[in-house]
Amino acid sequence: MQNHMDYKTDVLIIGTGVAGLYCALNLREDFQILMITKESMRDSNTYLAQGGISTALNKEDIPCFIKDTLKAGGYKNNISSVQILCTESRENINTLLDWGLPLDKKQGGLAYTREGAHSINRIVHCSDSTGKTLEECLIKKVQSHKNITIFENTEFVDILVEDNCCIGGIAIKEGKPFIIIAKVVVLACGGIGGLFKNTTNQSTVTGDGIAIAIKNNIKLKDLSYIQFHPTALYEENINSRRFLISESLRGEGAKLYNSKGQRFVKELLPRNVVAKAIYKEIRTSGIPYVMLDFSFQPEDYIKQRFPLIYEECKKRGLDITKEAIPVSPAQHYFMGGIEVDLFSRTSMNNLYAVGETACTGVHGNNRLASNSLLEGIVFSKKAASDINTQVDLIKASCLKDFPDIIHDLKEIQKNMKNLVIKELLRRSKEFHAEFFNH
Ligand SMILES: Cc1cc2nc3c(=O)[nH]c(=O)nc-3n(C[C@H](O)[C@H](O)[C@H](O)COP(=O)(O)OP(=O)(O)OC[C@H]3O[C@@H](n4cnc5c(N)ncnc54)[C@H](O)[C@@H]3O)c2cc1C
Known part of the structure; x- marks a missing residue:
């Protein structure tokens, strides 16, 4: 006998970062949509994004944007998804502008900055808090949709499967498990940074989508492609998330x-090249950081363009307007993930994966700076467009008396992490057990 509430919905979305929110907003308004998220809605990597979102400036820039993305990705990218990403970038930025995203402006048009391995300035931004501003804009819009319900502090632990069709999943809220029956499930639960000791990522993001895929034999791709950001702020004896010093600082001359x-x-140069060069310096000197200097720029300009970085460094006793600051690489982004096609469909029917959880192959073995928010936007819209035409065809499953699957919740959560760590260690010789938070 089960002692919990069960739910039924058309579309169930796991995660409230850019990918989950943008997907929800592109779904038909006659669908019932349930979004669940582990902690608060704002506990996502999206919220932390600083630098910006890349976009082709115009039609003429698309080939160059494609070239830059392929080159940074070591030509290991999926060319079809790169073409989609770059070609559809501009129209999605226009949608965000229509929805009220206050992107920075310059001389009447959008202000563009530059980051590593981009040939030109093509990154739009909201000062150095692009992710926070984007997330607030999308949350406000989602909250105005009566057909979208959000459960916070709710952890998704597994999908329910019948004949290789996903029919919903199991979640835990306030220690109590419950079942959600859905015609379609979208995994938008971010990357794997929370598994690492040294990371710029939010602690809620622990590869749960990957664990669920491993458990249910869903195809994965490129699990060894993990990006280390060259410039996280170095702090002695820190055992929480590292503060990122955005690449756009170097884009503006640091x-x-x-x-x-x-x-x-x-x-x-591309992130992997700069990160490797820094590691080499650290190994040779025996000093665990190198220095990043931006203090030659005018103080007013630094404070106005990078207010978040200025303030966060100030809190730690560092003044970027007056001195160089110590930085070193940290785990930052996961290029691999659940293998999806060009409509974000996984190898299981009625199960989609979007954002950092998914591997569209767009980034190859090294993501071009600021292509991640864009990927979350473009490919979650692709998922939504597919779901919009499919859902009516899918027969709704019934609420059944599922056996009480969940006994020891702590054990299940720990096992999810260990499953992913074990798989990462198996697939890459570059990682060692001590990199991870077991
Ligand atoms: C410090 C930092 C700066 C960055 N700067 C940029 C930038 O300037 N430009 C750029 O393009 N990219 C940037 N990135 C990368 C980018 O922010 C992320 O790749 C992107 O936001 C991922 O979006 P997402 O929606 O896939 O996942 P996320 O935004 O990470 O959201 C995942 C969501 O899923 C939830 N979740 C996870 N597991 C579960 C579960 N089991 N049950 C329920 N909910 C769950 C999480 O709590 C979270 O709400 C940055 C990343 C970091 C960490």
Whole structure:
């Protein structure tokens, strides 16, 4: 006998980052949509994004944007998804502008900045808090939709499957498990950073989508493609998330120096190249950081363009308008994930994956800066457009008396993490057990 509430919905979305929210907003308004998220709606990597969102400036820029994305990705990218990403970037940025996203402006048009491995300035931004501003804009819009319900502090632990069709899932709220029957499930539960000791990521993001995929034999792809950001702020004895110093600082001229005060790498090379060069310096000098200097820029400009970074460094006793700051690489982004097609469909029927949980192959083995929010936007809209035409055809499953599957919740949550860590260690020789929070 079950002692919990059960729910029934058309579409169930796991995660309230950019991918989950944008997907919900692109679904038909006659659908019932349930979104669930582990902690508060704002506990996502999206909320932390600083630098911005890349976009083709116009039609003429699309080939160059494609070229930059492929080059940064070591030509391991899926070319069809790169074409979609770059070609559909502009129209989605226009949608966000229509929805009220206050992107920074310059001389009447949008202000564009540059980050590593982009040939030109093509990144739109909301000062250095792009993710927070984007997330607030999308949350406000989602909350105005009567057909969308959000459960916070609710953890999704598994999907329910019948004949290779996903028919819903199991979640836990306030220690109590419950079942949600859905015609379609969308996994938008982010990357894997919360599994690492040294990461820029939110702690809620622990590869749960990947664990669910492993448990249910859903196809995964490129699990060894993990990105380390070159410039997280170095702090001694820190055991929480590392504060990121956005690449757009280097895009606007910040320089890296080694322990001898020498430049040692071109700052705007792809992230993996810059991160490797910093690791080399750290190994040779025995000093666990290099220095990043932006203090040659005018103080007013720094405070106005990078208010978040200025304030966060100030809190830690560092003044970026006056001095160089210590930085070192940290785990930042997961290029691999649940394998999806061009409409974000996984290898299981009625199950979609979007955002960092998914592997569209768009990033190859190294993501081009600011292509992640864009991927979440473009491919969650693709998922929504497919779901919009499919859902009426899917027969709703009935609420059944599922056996009480959940006994020891702590054990289940721990097992999810261990499942992913084990798989990552199996697939990549570069990682070692001590990198992870077991
Ligand atoms: C510090 C930082 C700066 C960044 N800057 C940029 C940038 O400037 N530009 C750019 O393009 N990208 C940037 N990125 C990357 C980008 O922010 C993320 O890749 C992107 O936001 C991922 O979006 P998402 O919707 O897939 O996942 P997320 O935004 O991470 O959201 C995942 C959601 O799923 C929830 N969740 C997870 N597991 C469960 C579960 N079991 N049950 C219920 N809910 C669950 C989480 O709580 C969260 O709400 C940055 C990342 C970081 C960490």
